[in-house]
Amino acid sequence: MATIKAIEARSVHQIQSGQVIVDLCSVVKELVENSLDASATSIEIRFKNHGLDSIEVQDNGTGISAENYENVALKHFTSKLSNYDDLSSLQTFGFRGEALSSLCALSKFSVTTAQAQEAPKGKRLDFDGMGRLSSTTLVACQRGTTATVEGLFESLPVRRKELTKNIKREYGKVLGLLHAYACICVNVKFTVKHAVTKGKSTIVFSTKANDSTRENIANVYGAKTLSALMPLDLTLDFESNMPRMAHNDTSSGKLLVKGHISKPVFGEGRQTPDRQMFFVNGRPCGLPQIAKAINEVYKSFNVSQSPFIFADFQMDTNAYDVNVSPDKRTILLHDAAILIENLKTALNEMFEKQDQTVPQSQP
Ligand code: ADP
Numbered sequence: 001m002a003t004i005k006a007i008e009a010r011s012v013h014q015i016q017s018g019q020v021i022v023d024l025c026s027v028v029k030e031l032v033e034n035s036l037d038a039s040a041t042s043i044e045i046r047f048k049n050h051g052l053d054s055i056e057v058q059d060n061g062t063g064i065s066a067e068n069y070e071n072v073a074l075k076h077f078t079s080k081l082s083n084y085d086d087l088s089s090l091q092t093f094g095f096r097g098e099a100l101s102s103l104c105a106l107s108k109f110s111v112t113t114a115q116a117q118e119a120p121k122g123k124r125l126d127f128d129g130m131g132r133l134s135s136t137t138l139v140a141c142q143r144g145t146t147a148t149v150e151g152l153f154e155s156l157p158v159r160r161k162e163l164t165k166n167i168k169r170e171y172g173k174v175l176g177l178l179h180a181y182a183c184i185c186v187n188v189k190f191t192v193k194h195a196v197t198k199g200k201s202t203i204v205f206s207t208k209a210n211d212s213t214r215e216n217i218a219n220v221y222g223a224k225t226l227s228a229l230m231p232l233d234l235t236l237d238f239e240s241n242m243p244r245m246a247h248n249d250t251s252s253g254k255l256l257v258k259g260h261i262s263k264p265v266f267g268e269g270r271q272t273p274d275r276q277m278f279f280v281n282g283r284p285c286g287l288p289q290i291a292k293a294i295n296e297v298y299k300s301f302n303v304s305q306s307p308f309i310f311a312d313f314q315m316d317t318n319a320y321d322v323n324v325s326p327d328k329r330t331i332l333l334h335d336a337a338i339l340i341e342n343l344k345t346a347l348n349e350m351f352e353k354q355d356q357t358v359p360q361s362q363p
């Protein structure tokens, strides 16, 4: 039998990093969430060659303090969580301290950053593949942080090949994700730019620092889309068996669904199925069972089109678990079956009322 021995640290880091940063969407998600966690009110995302050459995320957030330079990209180093108990009351997007360290293993990664008192000067930080700080350079820099990812997955040739082959589709998915952040994040200005290799950059879309999700939706999808929507404002009973913590026990078993959905009227602002965004406490996520339930109810009122859905499920932080997969995309909802039943009933009632007030136009 071959000798059992430990995998060398660098290889372990590569293997694990590939689970945190699985695709182009993961890169953008992690960097945008870091900017939001740093209280940014303006975030610019720049793609070169759809992200194959580089992805850059610039924010006007807090910046990184000099004493943190050494630790910022080390694995499991975070300013957001110090022990497991903190997870149940988590208020930030990040908590695993893995994104920057993983990006160091999977790309050429650098950061420029300045805190308010340093701007317009700041530091450019470069790291080695293990996330260790390799150089610090004085640069001109506005308050905030810019993270730059070049040559994504070049250290994982098979994944780089896949990324290159599917780049247009991957880039499309990224734009969908950015639409979701841009719509849910009120008072944050989003600008997305793209440039082909050696070309001039153009604005893909932008929002202002609006104070409502309605305005954001109008900026991203246009006023016509907005006019075909009705508000989604439901309160559901959601009896979780989970022990509740005193400090966040304000909802007393209630769950709120806030957002917007297509009116069940034929032909008004025909929507495509990719315009469906789901959030848990403002965190964009895939909720396939819930998506299926909403689509089913909607179809019973309007068979001819898929609805636009923008739905934020607001609930106790200990009624769900975001720590299911390293990329934090899967969210485990406790008592999902009860939630879905109550949601279907509430949606049926809502659409029935709507049916009585808005005359159905003829196909
Ligand atoms: P996590 O977000 O889980 O803490 P990351 O690897 O994404 O882990 O980031 C590590 C740390 O770097 C964060 O905890 C934060 O302190 C700092 N950081 C990362 N991005 C930014 C940013 N854009 N602005 C300010 N600080 C940042």
Ligand code: MG
Residues within 6 Å of the ligand: 030, 033, 034, 093, 094, 095, 099
């Ligand atoms: Mg993070």
